[in-house]
Amino acid sequence: MNIEQEMGINMERLKIGSWIIEVDNSKTQAFYEKQPLITEEWDSDFEQNYVLACETFPKEVNDFFHSLGVDPRKQGEVNQYKENNDGTYIYGGFYFIVGNIISGPDFWVNTVEGLTPNFETVNGIQIAFTNELAMTPDEELPKPVIQLEFQLNVPWLLN
Known part of the structure; x- marks a missing residue:
């Protein structure tokens, strides 16, 4: 048994887009199991539409979230940005993950227009990883913590 196993660290190394990250799926999943639905706080x-839409996400999107231990219906930051021509809406936000970024591009890129997010499309969702947490999780999350930033198109399902 190595020292990481003795400390209860169960990191899996993943290559996602241009990033190589280590994720403790079970600790991340345990964190989200204790969290309320987004609609319970906001x-x-x-937000109601987003939680409903989570049930209709393509398999590849749900598989992506679950591979990181994230329940997308639960505590995180979710915003609706604008309506697309096809009637879907661009949603974005972030989730916390127990893990490390081993390598990959920075989330924010300095351009002529200023700082621009550096998303990559993976499994039908625009994503990026960052060590800079936008806020502290309400409940203690085991360390280390990284942030998954995302954007995706979501249908409007509310009446």
Whole structure:
């Protein structure tokens, strides 16, 4: 048994897009199991719609979230940005993950227009990873913690 196993660290190394990350799926999943649905803390129409839409995400999107231990319906930051021409909406936000970034591009890139997010499309979702947490999770999350940033198109399902 190595020292990491003795400390209860169960990191799996993943290559996702341009990033190589280590993730403790079971600790991340345990964190999300204790979290409320997004709509229990914030009850806007766009958040209600997002939680409903999570059930209709393509398999590849749900598989992506679950491979990291994330339940996308649960505590995180979710925003609705704009309506697309096809009637879907661009949603974005972030989730916390127990893990490390081994290598990969920075999330923010300095351009002529200023700082621009550096998303890559993976499994039908725009994603990026960062060590810079936008806020502290309400409940203690085992360390180390990284942040998954995302954007994706979501259908409007509310009446």
